Amino acid sequence: EAGVAQSPRYKIIEKRQSVAFWCNPISGHATLYWYQQILGQGPKLLIQFQNNGVVDDSQLPKDRFSAERLKGVDSTLKIQPAKLEDSAVYLCASSPTGTASQPQHFGDGTRLSIL
């Protein structure tokens, strides 16, 4: 079974620039998550999709972050404009239906550095 695919693996940009990350979940997984992991911390949920609908975006800084999953499969996360504090690893995860007992499967992440 192919895992969660993310790209790019690394991205370096200057503050105030924009950046986009892409995620392809495990085939058939309805639930997709984007997490932000700052160095020395655990992952923090930014947004959760169930198919193509948003079920939780309470911790997404909506003034600069946006995400979509238009066809209920792939997803993109965008930051515009980037700030220094956005330097982190952005992890995408998926699970079959998002129920409590199901573990989430993570991609390798995109490591973002803001200069």
Next chain:
Amino acid sequence: RKEVEQDPGPFNVPEGATVAFNCTYSNSASQSFFWYRQDCRKEPKLLMSVYSSGNEDGRFTAQLNRASQYISLLIRDSKLSDSATYLCVVNIRMYGGATNKLIFGTGTLLAVQP
């Protein structure tokens, strides 16, 4: 107070040692519990689920005390390959049960020394 609290470590132990990690959570709506392992510069991977009755997987034993809102992970006979960060993870019910959300602790760093 953080929703999930762990001792960040690092725990430096010799090979063959037994090491225990503790974790507390604050949200009584927590439904399910996990330990994830994260290697340096890698993604988190599920190590094991944690059940109220306690569960064991080889050298790893996980315990849950719902009354105390406390979770533990015991690693026996530590191997060099066990060196990683261990993340305590709690799944809480949101919006009347319509969805669930994983809350991660900051992780405990384990370094097993030869």
